[in-house]
Amino acid sequence: MVSRMKALVLSGGAGTRLRPITHTSAKQLVPVANKPVLFYGLESLADAGITDVGMIVGDTAAEIEDAVGDGSKFGLRVTYIPQEQPLGLAHAVRVARDWLGDDDFVMYLGDNFVVGGIRGLVEEFRRRRPDAQILLTRVADPRSFGVAELDPSGRVIGLEEKPDDPKSDLALVGVYLFTPAVHEAVRAVTPSWRGELEITHAIQHLIDTHADVRCTVIQGYWKDTGNVVDMLEVNRTVLEGVERRIDGDVDDRSETIGRVVVEEGARIVHSRIVGPAVIGAGTVVRDSYVGPFTSVAENCRITDSELEFSIVLRDSSIDGVGRIESSLIGRHVEVTPAPGVPSAHRFVLGDHSKVQIHS
Incomplete structure (x- = not known):
């Protein structure tokens, strides 16, 4: 008999690394x-x-609920579980204890991105059903992540959260699979130096009590989209897979090259769009260039400007500012040229000074 699985999706957290967005x-x-x-x-x-999803929500609960609804548009049944303070991933499991019951579950961090999905991982877990299964990937600087230590046979023997001196370059990806055995482990842990109940400590407790903890090292693409650099990189990766589609209006003086999506209601006027790029519904691009790996959301205005390798959120305007690249621009933003200021030098020069000015 195939065990039932639920999913616990973490959608709280302050997102400090993506401020001010x-x-x-x-x-x-x-x-x-x-x-x-x-x-x-x-x-x-x-x-x-997986059809039953528990969504851990915090201060942004209303916005998350408005976007996701009851989950039916994804083929899911979503239950919202409030977490009053973001006190760690293990705390989230504690908060969701009643909803999870005695079912196996996937814990998925809502700001993580795994190319290719997790179907194979879930099937493997259902087949082998260890007490816990973690995803690992090799990273250049493990100090920012939970880090796993493996023995020569590839078995997990230790986990550390953001260590100063990592024992490996294998970082935990934000997807975990558990049987109900994890509930005793999360009850056993105490707050870390960060004041949080760490899921790494709970998994370490499972290891220490000789539970069956397995790992899968993924070779594919994974990103924690918690900062602007990673956000732009994920945007690039997703855009590489888009298919050309022109549903909006492109005038005779404009050119679209390669994998370009122009959504219905968008207008391209006397402009050049080089894909992969997406132009959202209701957006107008006029007398401009939009280059590769750029996403412009709905109802934006791009005028007399150049934009490349960037994300522009909805209802924003960029007007006459030359070239913008590698940027994340929020909602309802206006980007315009600064007023001209006469060039001048102002000095307080001591005796016997010598000044050279490159004008």
């Missing part, structure tokens, strides 16, 4: 290729055959 928006809803990061995760859960 996340001062006014949930980090899980920042769009990649004009679709919120969270939605990719929900789609991958549905693809893996």
Whole structure:
């Protein structure tokens, strides 16, 4: 008999590394290729055959609920579980204890992005059913992550959270699979130096009590979209897979090259769009260039400007500012040229000074 699986999706957290965008928006809803990061995760859960999702929400609960609804548009049933303070991943499991019951579950961090989804991982877990299964990937600087130590046979023997002196370059990806055995482990842990109940400590407790903890080292693409650099990189990766589609209006003086998506209601006027790029519904691009790996959301205005390798959120305008690249521009933003200021030098020069000025 196949065990039932639920999913616990973490959608709280302050998103401090994506400020100022996340001062006014949930980090899980920042769009990649004009679709919120969270939605990719929900789609991958549905693809893996999971239908019951518990969504851990915090201060941005209303925004998350408005975006996700009851989950039916993803083929899911979503239950919202409030977490009053973001006190760690193990704390989230404690908070969700009643909803999880005695079912196996996937814990998925809502701002993580795994190319190719998790269907294979879920199938492997269902087949072998260890007490816990973690995903690992090799990273250049493990000090920012939970880090796993493996023995020569590839068995997990230790985990550390953000260590100063990592024992390996294997970082934990934000997807975990558990049987109900994890509940005793999360009850056993105490707050870390960060004041949080760490899931790494709970998994270490499982290891220390000789539970069956297994790992899968993924070779594919994974990103924690918690900062602007990673956000732009994920945007690039997703755009590489888009298919050309022109549903909006492109005038005779404009040129679209390669994998370009122009959504219905968008207008391209006397402009050049080089893909992969997505132009959202209702957006107008006029007398401008939009280059590769750029997502412009709905109802934006791009005029007399150049834009490349960037994300522009909805209802923003960029007018006459020359070239912008490698940028994340929020909602309802106006970018315009600064007023001209006469060039002048102002000095307080001591005796016997010598000044050279390059004008």
